[in-house]
Amino acid sequence: MRVMVFVKATDDSEKGLFPPDEMQAMMAAMGRYNDALRDAGILIDGDGLKPSSHGKRIAFDGAERRVIDGPFAAVSELVAGWWLWEVRDMDEAVAWGKRCPNPMPGPSEIEIRPHYEAADFAARTQG
Template identity: 75%
Template structure:
């Protein structure tokens, strides 16, 4: 089962990465966690995202396209980073996320979403 693990943005992540002793310690802990995922054969891909102020959205309306510059509102709905994992089931994904170091200096959330597989589209 493939899952996308989404690290939700916070006010801190939207400020951008600032190398402080605290953030460097968080990055080191996250690096060790990523090593564990790799050694367990679960990690397919993953990375952190820059603040939404550096991003763009493209809104679709029929044949029309509108480019919207960041930053984007509703910080809690934004994504600050992601992993793509290959796990046995959702329980295994939850167990791994519970082991994850807190990805932010303060309160944070991680969301797990299964990817569609080919068998989902066949009856």
């Protein structure tokens, strides 16, 4: 099963502020973790994202489109980075998630969400 793993944003990641020493150590630890994911055949892709102040949103209302400039509120609901993994099941994804080095200098979270698969839609149409 494929899962998307979101690294949730923090106040520091939204400010783009990371102390240089902490950033170097964090990047090295994350590099080792990504290597382990790749070696296990789990990692499909992943990357970090710039703060939401560099982003845009497009709001839809029928045929209308409205562009909203960042930064966006509710930092805890924003994404600072992501991975796409191929795992056996959610238990394996959680086990790999627990091995992740803390992706931020302070408290942080990752969120794991499964992708829809063709079988999910087939089950809905049959009954």
